[in-house]
Amino acid sequence: MNSYTSNYNPYQQTSYGGNAAPDGGGFMQGGGFGSPGMGGSPGSGGRTRSANTLRPVTIKQILDAQQPHPDADFRIDNADIGQITFVAAIRNVSLQSTNVTFRMEDGTGLLEAKQWLDAGAEGAGGNKFEGWTDTYARVTGQLKSFGQRRHVSVSHIRQVTDMHEVLYHLLEATSVHLYFTRGPHQPTSANQAAAGAGGQQAYGHNPLDAQLAGYNLSPALRQIMAVIHAAPDTNEGIHVRNLVQMCPPGLVPDMGEAIEQLMGEGLLYTTIDDEHVKSTVQT
Template sequence: MWNNAGDYDGGFDQGGGYLSSQSDTQDKKKTRVQHIMPCTLARLMKAEHVEDKFISDGVELNQVSVVALVLSAQETTTNQVYRVDDMTGPIMEVRVFADNDPDMLESDKVPLFRENTYIHAWGHLRSFGGNRNITAFRICQVDDMEELTHHILECTYAHLYHSKELHLMRLKNAHHFQNRTTNPGQQPGMRPRVDGGMNAAATVDAGDMGLTPVQMQVLNLIRTSVEDHGITTTTLSNQLKGLPRKAITEALDFLSSEGHIYSTIDDEHFKATDSI
């Protein structure tokens, strides 16, 4: 499932396991997942649709796998259509095109899986008429519910792995920009001074990290703290006199939920995660 280098492997093999996909050069940035990505329906629905690509956690979803409950099943001469639900998001269709090879044995043909059974499907995420569906190249019935548990754990691990990479990349880009836009007289590599006003570095930095200017001001001030216990909310309010206390509290809640900061000895002390 995961190789020794910590990269997600996920290529499907005949035995139902996962094989390592051949990677490009080590220094080449990975933007397209060439192997099978375990996903929930919610993640597939939330993926950003850019032209003919689906982007999630900074990577392109090429091949995906889902485990879900069949709500309805229909079969025609050309395909099978399943409406499935994995309890994480909206219902999605899974389509399996029929192989009409006259020489194929009846036992080799894909059976129609009935309602109220779990299926494991591997395929490509597609969008037609604004509705997303999975065009599957393999599908089978789930006989052991441990397979569902295993799939949920894989989905969680894959999401955390790629979202962490995206977060670290944003932090790296933000720090690189800060070093190029330091205040006059400031030594390269030092953190810019943060005050209650709005400066150009904080504004652009906020856009790079997906933060609002207020959130970026709060984060930058927390970064300047050298105390073991971090900075207090009282100090934040005193330093950012131009911001209402409610705005600072909302910014702290957001930054904490997104993993930019964490509380230390209590809910009134915060440190930045990139200062660890």
């Protein structure tokens, strides 16, 4: 854990995470951000739904969570939270008669997580957490506050052995933060083209559509033009092979014939060879 500690940087980079070791996200199937499992639209998230959500967060987000009054749900990004999950390094494990307290940090903040012990369970507490100090773990639970101090009441904790999960969690927590603060992701023209959103309707608000308004092009040809304009703008243009890969399968029966039609309309021309084409349309 020396590399983690040496790169440690106190917690002030962003509202959703710092620039040290990230606090990985789900590694969970289904229920990504924006799915029904997230519960609610940006800026909403009613109390009746928050208990059924599982939100990936960083420790800084937990510490910054708002609680309008003592009986209210905690809120992050103006949305109520129920169950939360985070990934962090365990810096200390303290075993008491009723609970195990984990001192955890993820490069964005420090927090205690408490797992209450079932006194009647065989081997409750025991040696289960020996050797967990200075390892990563994923925690799932609920944010609690007692005596002006916050902690997470743990419903599940497990060690993280794949460092990809640590990185993944930061990305997922960031994605969810952006969903609630900026709204659902709006596909760009390139994504729409690649996903098969065809025709004038798909590009009605795109400058390219206005430029092509005077041409009698099929939806498929308009889509090809959109893909070409979404590709990096270079002097060589786009290779036909790359164009085929970027277009939805089966968009046109013959890409070569489609290119010939567009060249016939004066919309495309070849550059360094017959396999590279570039648009004549300025947007």
